[in-house]
Amino acid sequence: MSAAGTRDGKRGPMKHPWDRPLGVWHIAENHPDQPAIAACPTGEVLSYAQLAGRAHQVxxxxxxxxxxxxxxxAAVLPNGLDMIVWMLAASETGWRLTTLNPMAAAAEIETIVAHAGARALVVSTEYxxxxxxxxxxxxxxxxxxxxxGYRRQEDLVAGHPTTKPAERRAGTPLIYTSGTTGRPKAIARNASMPDxxxxxxxxxTKLFSQAFRFLPLQGAHLISAGMHHGGCQGFFMGALHVGQALVIMKRFDPEETLRLIEKYRITTGYLVPTQFVRLLRLPDDVRTRYDLSSLxxxxxxxxxxxxxxxxQMFAWWGPVIWETYGGTEGAATIAKPHHWLARPGTVGRPVRGVRVRILDADGRELGPGERGTxxxxxxxxxxAYRDDPEQTEQVYRGSAFTIGDIGHLDADGxxxxxxxxxxxxxxxxTNVYPAEVEAALLGHPAVADVAVVGxxxxxxxEQVRAVVQPEPGVRADDELAAELIAYCRARLASYKCPRVVxxxxxxLRTETGKLSKAAIRAQLWAGVDRRV
Known part of the structure; x- marks a missing residue:
């Protein structure tokens, strides 16, 4: 076969799919009719050219x-098209978009808007x-x-063109993390990119998507988590920038997720572990009703x-489940399916350009198998954390930062x-890690959710205590509590098992699946002096 081939109907050297210009703006010009929004809560369907035009108008x-x-x-918006449009508009003007949790309390939203010094606030009437x-x-x-006191978005954009604006300049978002410090915590990166x-x-962005094998100009990406969250954003924007059409769910529903995967032949998606649990608890006849082979x-x-x-997810969906570890502050590792299956429980090896280090309390680097920060x-x-040099210094040791997790590396890194x-x-x-106890208890059919706290x-x-949300219809009594403690003792060392259920x-969990344990701990420790 000749090395020559065709590309877009022209003779010439065949290029690898990743070699072509990608990203929303290139795709809108070179493949204007490529589907960009395949489904969203408002029912709108847009091509890349149409989506780019909406962003230009904003x-x-x-x-x-x-x-x-x-x-x-600042934007307080539900899952939907408007979130995408404002993100794209900010990305071509250098506006610093901060997307806020729509479930946050009014006081928290007001505090963040003030802390960010927001010049604009975009709010859905839902909130x-x-x-x-x-x-x-x-x-x-x-x-x-x-x-x-607000201007309707329709009135704001009325009469403005959908053509590409002049003096386009890239910038970076301002992302607030779900920290527990009691004050706003925003990630500030270099926003000055005038050239x-x-x-x-x-x-x-295609380098990010290539790492996760999001294939360019083919397939569709499912959005089922909260679009305001930075983790979810990284993946749906990664998919959009390589030419995958987005299928946007208003909110997660287990069976609807399966239906959409089948209907739109979904190839990629981002989910959180609590969504896996809810999917696995669907009746068998529902789980087998849908064709998920496109994943x-x-x-x-x-x-x-x-x-x-x-x-169980691997057994059902096959070797398509990838895991990534890191935070809004930066990515750390990727666990490809075959790596996890060979080493169950790993969150993977470091991404390119990153080194993962395990340090003790004195900053000494620990070896394989040794547990530390x-x-x-x-x-x-x-x-850096915006306007908070003290907190910034607390998370750094030299050029390395921590997001507060404890773990270890094996001999292969x-x-x-x-x-x-x-x-x-x-x-x-003796140290007890609640995640291990929670994982054990979640295996019991009577447990819908659980938080393990001291x-x-x-x-x-401290004593290990489990706070359990039982499955609907399950009688929560002393007999079940004793059964759960015994269930734990059959699987874990006795000192790790809860004494009380x-x-x-x-x-309460966040959209990303994190347990909100602070209130539970505060209630249990009310009036107790924790000082030694």
């Missing part, structure tokens, strides 16, 4: 309203009770209807996934996590 409207390069734009009360930004935009073309920036790569991150849950080292300091340092329980001088104990300092109607 740029023209925002500039006319006074927004300039470097200005912070008017919380976000719509915030009026501290000069430009207030309502989406989906009217809010007092970087947004099209080049978007094209560079190629499903990535999960953000919270620990119990090994048994992941084994996980540090991520990219060779230089890549971020694969990382295994134990738990969050702040969640560790010390009982009788409760005060006069003899041992409490029952709650529901446990």
């Amino acid at each position: 740029v023209h409207a925002g500039r006319a309203a006074g927004l300039a390069y470097g200005d912070v734009v 008017a009770e919380r976000a719509g009360r915030v009026v501290s930004a000069p430009l207030l935009v309502s989406v989906g209807g009217e809010l007092p 970087v073309d947004p099209a080049d920036m978007a094209d560079a 190629q790569v499903v990535v999960h991150s953000a919270a620990p996934c119990p090994p048994e849950v992941k084994r 996980v540090y991520i080292d990219a060779g230089a300091r890549t971020f 694969f990382l295994f996590l134990s738990d969050r340092a702040k969640d560790m329980i010390i009982t009788g001088g 409760a005060p104990d006069p003899e041992w300092g 409490e029952f709650r109607a529901a446990l």
Whole structure:
């Protein structure tokens, strides 16, 4: 066969799919009819050219309203098309978009908007009770209807063109993390990129997608997690920038997820472990009703996934489950399916350009199998917490930073996590990692969700306590509590097992699957002096 071939109908050397210009802006010009939004809650379907036009129109409207390069734009929006449009508009103007959790309390939203110094606030009328009360930004935009003091998005963009704007300049978002410090924690990276073309920036994203085998200009990507979250954003924007059509769910529903995978022949997606658990608890006849053979790569991150849950997902969906570990501060590892199956429980090996280090409390580097604090080292300091040099210094040792996890490396450099340092329980001088106990209890059919925390104990300092949300219809009584403790003792060392099991109607988790343990701990320790 000749080395010559065809590309877009022209004779010439055949190029590898990754060699072509990608990113939303290049695709909109070179493949204008390529599907960009295949499904979304409003029912709209858009090509890349149409999506780019929507973003351009917001740029023209925002500039006319006074927004300039470097200005912070805060958005409180549901899963949907508007989130994509504002993200793209910010990416070609250098506006610093910060996407806020729509379930946050009004006071938290107001605090973050003020901390960010937002020049604009974009709010869905769905969240008017919380976000719509915030009026501290000069430009207030309502989406989906009217809010007092706000300009409707339709009125803001009316009369503005959908053509490419002049003086396009790339920038970076301002991302607030789900920290537990009680004050806003935003990741500040270098936002000054006046000479970087947004099209080049978007094209560079294909390196991220290539690492996860998101194939260019083919397939579709499912969005089922909260689109305001940085982890979810990284993957759906990665998919969009290589030419995969997005299928956007308003909110996660297990059977609807399966239906959409079959209908749109979904190839890639991002889920969190709690979604796996809910999928696995569907009746067998529902699980086998849908054709899921199109799936190629499903990535999960953000919270620990119990090994048994992941084994069951592999058995059902095949070797398509990938895992990534890191934080908003930076990526650390990738666990490809075959690596995890060979080493169950690993979160993978470091990504290119990153070294994972395990350090003890004195900063001494630990060897294979030795457990300590996980540090991520990219060779230089890549971020700071906005307006908080003290907190920035607390997470860094030289060029390496930690997001607070404890773990170890094996002899081949694969990382295994134990738990969050702040969640560790010390009982009788022995460390207990709640994630291990939670994983065991989640294997019991009566347990819908569980949080394991340390409760005060006069003899041992702390005792292991499990707070359980039972499955619907399950009787939560002393008999079940004893059964769960015995179930744990059959699987774990006795000192790791809960001494007490409490029952709650529901446990609070974030959209990314992280348990909100702070309130549970605060209740258990109320009035107890924790000082030694």
